[in-house]
Amino acid sequence: MSEKSKMSGNTKDEQLEQFRVDDEGKKLTTNQGLKVSEDEFSLKAGERGPTLMEDFHFREKMTHFDHERIPERIVHARGFAAHGEFELYESLKEFTKANFLQDTSKKTSTFVRFSTVAGSRGSAETVRDARGFATKFYTEEGNYDLVGNNIPVFFIQDAIKFPDLVHALKPEPHNEMPQAASAHDTFWDFVANNQESAHMVMWAMSDRAIPRSFRMMEGFGVHTFRLVNDQGKAHFVKFHWKPVLGTHSLVWDEAQKISGKDADFHRRDLWESIENGDYPEYELGLQIIAEEDEFNFDFDILDPTKLWPEEDVPVKIVGKMTLNRNVDNVFAETEQVAFHPGHVVPGIDFSNDPLLQGRLFSYTDTQLLRLGGPNFHELPINRPVCPFHNNQRDGFGRQTINRGQVSYHKNSLAANTPSPATEEEGGYVHYQEKIEGRKVRSRSESFKDHFSQATLFWNSMSEPEKQHLKNAFSFELGKVKSKSVRQQVVDMFANVSSELAATFAEAIGAEPPAGKESEVTKSSPALSQLNTKKNPSTRKVGVIVGNEMNAKEVSAVLKALKAKGIQAECISDKLGKPMAGDDAEIEVKHTFLTASSVLFDAIYLAGGSTDAKFKKNAMHFINEAYAHYKPIGATHEGALLLKEAEIMDDAGVVSSDDMNDFAERFADAIAAHRHWDRKIM
Numbered sequence: 001m002s003e004k005s006k007m008s009g010n011t012k013d014e015q016l017e018q019f020r021v022d023d024e025g026k027k028l029t030t031n032q033g034l035k036v037s038e039d040e041f042s043l044k045a046g047e048r049g050p051t052l053m054e055d056f057h058f059r060e061k062m063t064h065f066d067h068e069r070i071p072e073r074i075v076h077a078r079g080f081a082a083h084g085e086f087e088l089y090e091s092l093k094e095f096t097k098a099n100f101l102q103d104t105s106k107k108t109s110t111f112v113r114f115s116t117v118a119g120s121r122g123s124a125e126t127v128r129d130a131r132g133f134a135t136k137f138y139t140e141e142g143n144y145d146l147v148g149n150n151i152p153v154f155f156i157q158d159a160i161k162f163p164d165l166v167h168a169l170k171p172e173p174h175n176e177m178p179q180a181a182s183a184h185d186t187f188w189d190f191v192a193n194n195q196e197s198a199h200m201v202m203w204a205m206s207d208r209a210i211p212r213s214f215r216m217m218e219g220f221g222v223h224t225f226r227l228v229n230d231q232g233k234a235h236f237v238k239f240h241w242k243p244v245l246g247t248h249s250l251v252w253d254e255a256q257k258i259s260g261k262d263a264d265f266h267r268r269d270l271w272e273s274i275e276n277g278d279y280p281e282y283e284l285g286l287q288i289i290a291e292e293d294e295f296n297f298d299f300d301i302l303d304p305t306k307l308w309p310e311e312d313v314p315v316k317i318v319g320k321m322t323l324n325r326n327v328d329n330v331f332a333e334t335e336q337v338a339f340h341p342g343h344v345v346p347g348i349d350f351s352n353d354p355l356l357q358g359r360l361f362s363y364t365d366t367q368l369l370r371l372g373g374p375n376f377h378e379l380p381i382n383r384p385v386c387p388f389h390n391n392q393r394d395g396f397g398r399q400t401i402n403r404g405q406v407s408y409h410k411n412s413l414a415a416n417t418p419s420p421a422t423e424e425e426g427g428y429v430h431y432q433e434k435i436e437g438r439k440v441r442s443r444s445e446s447f448k449d450h451f452s453q454a455t456l457f458w459n460s461m462s463e464p465e466k467q468h469l470k471n472a473f474s475f476e477l478g479k480v481k482s483k484s485v486r487q488q489v490v491d492m493f494a495n496v497s498s499e500l501a502a503t504f505a506e507a508i509g510a511e512p513p514a515g516k517e518s519e520v521t522k523s524s525p526a527l528s529q530l531n532t533k534k535n536p537s538t539r540k541v542g543v544i545v546g547n548e549m550n551a552k553e554v555s556a557v558l559k560a561l562k563a564k565g566i567q568a569e570c571i572s573d574k575l576g577k578p579m580a581g582d583d584a585e586i587e588v589k590h591t592f593l594t595a596s597s598v599l600f601d602a603i604y605l606a607g608g609s610t611d612a613k614f615k616k617n618a619m620h621f622i623n624e625a626y627a628h629y630k631p632i633g634a635t636h637e638g639a640l641l642l643k644e645a646e647i648m649d650d651a652g653v654v655s656s657d658d659m660n661d662f663a664e665r666f667a668d669a670i671a672a673h674r675h676w677d678r679k680i681m
């Protein structure tokens with residue numbers, strides 16, 4: 001293990017250390033430990049003769065290779081993960097007895113896997129989709145998994161519909177198209193015929209579904225859970241992760257282009273940030289509702305298609321998670337990690353949300369297939385950091401060597417151990433909710449309003465965000481071949497906003513929507529990304545440098561940007577150092593062929609001499625960055641290019657002869673993320 005990856009005091013890291021192996025500098029052996037003398041040629045009867053069965057080394061090597069793949073996750077197959085730590089700001093003793101939420105001096109090791117939902121394991125990452133945000137807390141009382149998404153609501157209300165939803169969303173079965181996309185007939189047919197999906201569809205068509213980075217998206221536990229304190233008192237709770245950098249998105253045209261230019265865009269961003277020491281941080285927030293207030297809302301708090309508006313139920317920020325170490329091996333850690341919303345610790349309990357209840361079954365079931373048997377909890381990444389003892393035995397890949405003759409309860413031969421713990425000893429006791437009812441297969445009346453919060457979401461959007469929603473619906477439904485499905489969706493979303501439905505109806509050649517205007521006028525400002533935190537830190541600027549540029553002054557600008565946490569990477573017509581005199585700071589890392597404006601948050605035209613071809617390439621960067629509303633800065637001869645592009649005084653376009661003034665104003669423009677006030681259709 002490299003020195004860098006050692007995290008002192010991180011209990012999970014210390015445990016993983018026992019399983020790490022460095023092969024570098026070692027002799028090659030078989031899996032039985034036998035040193036191998038030849039690894040390029042199989043054993044043959046004569047140099048030109050047949051290969052022999054007795055070549056155990058060949059057989060072992062090939063057999064292992066033949067079995068290297070495991071089934072990918074049925075959903076969330078494409079994911080990337082990192083290790084981290086969670087620290088608490090204030091004790092939550094009042095609400096929960098969970099040990100890791102009591103003491104502010106204690107740090108808890110975590111492992112987080114981010115993912116897209118629909119695409120296969122090798123699919124592009126900037127597709128329009130929800131993102132998974134699954135966190136494993138390795139607590140002293142066992143693993144607690146918060147298996148969330150970056151969208152606070154879900155498409156359906158009952159787990160029994162999940163296979164239908166996923167069948168409709170995934171590539172269509174007859175031709176396995178399209179990959180990692182919801183823009184096709186079966187998905188929209190499902191939406192139109194399962195109208196509880198309206199609210200989540202609004203989120204999925206919004207900018208939230210094309211995040212700028214995993215580091216800049218929120219996480220939500222989605223369901224209502226319960227916190228239970230040491231007095232046995234329960235509160236309803238919703239979990240939130242708030243990124244310290246704020247919540248930011250790509251624009252659709254950019255997201256599509258990135259899918260081709262860099263299918264690994266999000267994992268690269270996460271990996272590089274952690275390698276650079278720009279550790280992603282997320283604050284943990286809780287929305288808490290007293291049990292007695294369960295029925296005081298105009299929605300059912302058990303309905304997973306509803307959020308709790310933050311203005312009505314404030315988010316209490318209680319701690320922070322920092323992701324500070326990349327994995328050593330993607331398969332061993334990211335691929336083999338097994339999350340489960342049913343992995344809880346004392347003080348955290350479930351609600352009767354029917355979606356959550358079904359998830360409690362599905363996750364173990366899927367791991368049995370994916371990880372090949374019931375011992376997946378023994379894999380290093382899944383092991384709790386506290387001891388575990390029970391009478392479970394055997395099965396594929398069993399690693400623990402349980403000693404003794406007893407593997408049953410109750411017994412006398414081992415003094416009736418391992419024995420259940422009392423509540424005082426930390427035994428998990430389920431919250432004793434009183435339940436009365438008939439066995440029925442039905443939807444509660446209180447779950448039947450599918451549109452009010454979809455309209456709340458629409459009302460909360462800024463004008464640019466509304467425009468993006470209109471564009472997204474027009475794009476997605478433009479890809480739907482069935483005229484009937486297109487019309488059904490128009491008519492459905494007329495219940496959310498007639499303005500929205502009328503706009504995309506026109507774009508897709510559907511009849512104007514029938515139906516009346518929604519009566520919901522409420523909005524929730526917290527839902528608009530325009531109100532998020534603005535921070536230039538960790539933003540990436542592509543610096544276009546020509547020959548003989550003023551290296552000294554440009555270096556000063558880059559230093560000033562770096563001081564604000566902004567990273568600059570130079571682009572030119574060839575790699576190396578531009579003929580820039582003696583300043584060694586400036587090195588060209590990308591050419592016009594290997595870089596693209598879509599891979600940067602902002603473009604800086606740093607001047608220098610250019611020929612016609614160079615200018616053409618630079619103009620392409622400028623026009624594209626401009627069309628994606630990105631900050632564009634220019635100094636020296638770079639300003640001439642701005643003039644030529646006729647964008648000199650436009651929003652988010654900064655130039656100056658004074659380098660200090662320029663760096664300040666350009667950093668502000670970068671912090672703003674995007675400049676919507678441009679005349680772009």
Ligand code: HDE
Pocket residue numbers: 073074075076079113114115131132133134147148149154158159160162220221222223337338339355356358359362363364366367
């Ligand atoms: Fe999942 N989900 N899900 N899900 N889910 C899986 O478990 C399932 C739902 C979420 O990075 C699977 O290990 C059902 C909501 C994440 O490893 C599977 C239902 C939310 C991940 C499964 C839901 C999620 C999964 C596939 C409806 C947000 C990736 C592989 C009742 C709160 C975890 C696996 C990782 C993965 C089932 C709905 C989040 C099949 C039945 C709602 C982040 O078990």
